[in-house]
Amino acid sequence: DAGVIQSPRHEVTEMGQEVTLRCKPISGHNSLFWYRQTMMRGLELLIYFNNNVPIDDSGMPEDRFSAKMPNASFSTLKIQPSEPRDSAVYFCASKEAGGWKAFFGQGTRLTVV
Amino acid sequence: AQSVTQPDIHITVSEGASLELRCNYSYGATPYLFWYVQSPGQGLQLLLKYFSGDTLVQGIKGFEAEFKRSQSSFNLRKPSVHWSDAAEYFCAVGAGDSSYKLIFGSGTRLLVRP
Secondary structure, rough: OOOEEEEEEEEEEOOOOEEEEEEEOOOOOEEEEEHHHHEEEHHHHHHHEEEOOOEEOOOOOOOOOEEEEEOOOOEEEEEEEOHHHHEEEEEEEEEEOOOOOOEOOOEEEEOOO | EEEEEEEOEEEEOOOOOOOOOOOEEEEOOOOEEEEEEEEEOOEEEEEEOOOOOOEEEEEEHHHEEEEEEHHOOOEEEOOOHHHOOEEEEEEEEOOOOOEEEEEEEOOOOEEEEO
């Protein structure tokens, strides 16, 4: 398996623009997580999906952020409109049902100028 | 509330020397504890985990960690560090139902001197 695949690896956008980050979890994994990593706040869980359903979105910072998982093999994290303080590395992770090991993607480094 | 503290932001050791990275957690129940490593530009890779049983757990790449309930600690150790171990290390506690939610410490960056 290719692991968790995130795209793009790097994204530079202007303030106010819409940004969409993509994630393909490992096949057969039914749990998916979006994390954000910043120098100031470290690694934070943004949202957790189980069987494509959002279970915990308490970490989503504000309404500008939204996440979807239309099927078991794809998820998106959208920021609209983007702001410079959204600059961070965004990680997607997945794990299988009943499993304990989360597999992380390589992350998307987002820069909002 | 659950939390994880890694008191050392940076640690520098010489290649071949032993290593210990500190981790303290705060969690009401029996914690699920993890150590992850992040190499530059990469995602996180699981080194080892503790759920129950033997308090000394072995992981990949020669790492081990010891769970000490009395000290609320889960320190990571390696007897002999290699230059390739230079990376950032994160301790995490699993919280929530089925411990799905990983709460990470702030990380310790390991530098290895030749």
